[in-house]
Amino acid sequence: MRGLIKTRFIPTKSIPFMDSSIIFQGISEDIGAVSLLAKGYKRPKSKIRGEIDIFSVSLVQFFLKDTREVHTIRDARLIASYSGFIKDYESVRRCAELGKIIFKMATLDTAKSIFALYEGLLRVSHKKEQCNRELYYGALLKILHLEGVLPRITTCVKCGSKTVKYISPEAGGPLCDKCAPLYSDSIKVESGVIKELFFLTVRDFESIATFKIGKKTVDIITSLTKEHLYEDQKDIT
Numbered sequence: 001m002r003g004l005i006k007t008r009f010i011p012t013k014s015i016p017f018m019d020s021s022i023i024f025q026g027i028s029e030d031i032g033a034v035s036l037l038a039k040g041y042k043r044p045k046s047k048i049r050g051e052i053d054i055f056s057v058s059l060v061q062f063f064l065k066d067t068r069e070v071h072t073i074r075d076a077r078l079i080a081s082y083s084g085f086i087k088d089y090e091s092v093r094r095c096a097e098l099g100k101i102i103f104k105m106a107t108l109d110t111a112k113s114i115f116a117l118y119e120g121l122l123r124v125s126h127k128k129e130q131c132n133r134e135l136y137y138g139a140l141l142k143i144l145h146l147e148g149v150l151p152r153i154t155t156c157v158k159c160g161s162k163t164v165k166y167i168s169p170e171a172g173g174p175l176c177d178k179c180a181p182l183y184s185d186s187i188k189v190e191s192g193v194i195k196e197l198f199f200l201t202v203r204d205f206e207s208i209a210t211f212k213i214g215k216k217t218v219d220i221i222t223s224l225t226k227e228h229l230y231e232d233q234k235d236i237t
């Protein structure tokens, strides 16, 4: 895909550039992760000022050339602003962290679904005025599933058996009784934890926001994601 692109875009990070410009890194609905230069954004006369911002959806236009890494925005129009959680530091940190992971993982193939996922998360966080722990871990699991990093929680990753009793970061997911001994890092998990993981994977953010997940579930998600997001995990602490 190249030429004039018109697509919906959500910035996940803004980087000041020169005196009056900003580079917005983020996720676009049609081409995935992209870095866009908003030239003269901070100037009072700029026509895109206020039309593009972190955690907001804008319709942007830019020329895409294969060789250039940062594309200059031709036009931007704000569609939706999800700022309801902006006063809550933890919520902002969680949404920014998820944005960073998405920016890193999104490909052309997953662009549409991961854009919808992130917008859904922001919309619910905006409405509830916070991105709680459940929303964060739910989104994290969904992103990893979408990007093909984590398999479904319901079946053994080795043999496909439906009686899952262990989880192994090395195997990349759940295991049955028979396959668990094949991996030295297999952890036995209670059926309640499996149910919570399954819930986070399949339900929408609206339901997840009112759910309560246990510490054991959080630990499992953390150990599973560490394998794939080592650099990001370092930043969380």
Ligand SMILES: [Zn+2]
Pocket: 156, 157, 158, 159, 160, 161, 175, 176, 177, 178, 179, 180
């Ligand atoms: Zn098995």
